[in-house]
Amino acid sequence: MENSSLFLLLIAVACGFIYGLLWLSQDTTWIRGALKTLPVTLLAFTAVNSGLPLWLIIAFCLSAAGDAFLSRTGDNSFLAGLSAFLLAHLAYTCLFLTNPPSQAIAPDTKIWVWLLTCLLIISVLISLWSHLGHMKIAVLIYSVTIGAMNIAAWTSGQNNLLLSGVALFVFSDIVLAHGLFVWKNVKVKNLALLIVWYSYFPAQTLILYSFLN
Numbered sequence: 421m422e423n424s425s426l427f428l429l430l431i432a433v434a435c436g437f438i439y440g441l442l443w444l445s446q447d448t449t450w451i452r453g454a455l456k457t458l459p460v461t462l463l464a465f466t467a468v469n470s471g472l473p474l475w476l477i478i479a480f481c482l483s484a485a486g487d488a489f490l491s492r493t494g495d496n497s498f499l500a501g502l503s504a505f506l507l508a509h510l511a512y513t514c515l516f517l518t519n520p521p522s523q524a525i526a527p528d529t530k531i532w533v534w535l536l537t538c539l540l541i542i543s544v545l546i547s548l549w550s551h552l553g554h555m556k557i558a559v560l561i562y563s564v565t566i567g568a569m570n571i572a573a574w575t576s577g578q579n580n581l582l583l584s585g586v587a588l589f590v591f592s593d594i595v596l597a598h599g600l601f602v603w604k605n606v607k608v609k610n611l612a613l614l615i616v617w618y619s620y621f622p623a624q625t626l627i628l629y630s631f632l633n
Contacts, residue, residue: 425470425632429625432462436621444617445610453491459621460484463628472631475515482508483624498600499558505593506562509569512586512627516569521577533574541567544594551601559597566593581633585626592620 436459446452464480482504489501541563552559566589573586592615599612 422470425466428462428466428469429628429632432459432466433625435459435462436617436625440614440617440621444613448491448493453488456491457484457488460487460624463624467628467631470632472628473515473519475511475518476628476631479508479511479515480624480628482511498555502558502562506565509562509565513565513569513572516572516576516578516582519576519578522579523577525575525577530575533571537567537570537574540590544597548597548601555601559601566590579630582627582630585623585630588619588623588626592616592623595619 435455439455439459443452443455460480461484464477464484467477467480486501486504486508489497489504545560545563548559549556570586570590573583578586595612596616599609599616603609603612
């Protein structure tokens, strides 16, 4: 890893930690939105500086846009953020399908990945469905997309560091969805925000580091 890439990565991690520690629960302002967007933006710069695959850079840029939209309130901002992350997951899917495998995957394992991913998505949708209101179709499409990303990662022979990042990413989205739509207690929602950030940003960092390592 080049020194400049390591420096950018460390700055990104520091910014992510500081945002989670000091700004995560603050009121919605442009400053909070900018600080939320900065860490993944720095990951994108790190990927560019290191000459990493274009699909990875696109995924980071779309994720940063999603962070910016979701830092605002209202249905329009939520749908814009959801759309940005949906496209980011599609970019990640393309990345995993085109990135050379680092390990062989047995056919039986691929079948289990498909089966378990489908069961996970169905169970999450069942727990969310009655709470989604007019967001049902949007969340359904998003859920199928992140399921496809998960399947692409686990069946294409990616390395274990990357797979850990993908698993954290899926986990953070599940917690986020329940925090937004299901859990009503304020303390629980605040805890969910903390869990989401400290699983989502490490997930992105692990995916990047798997290409730098």
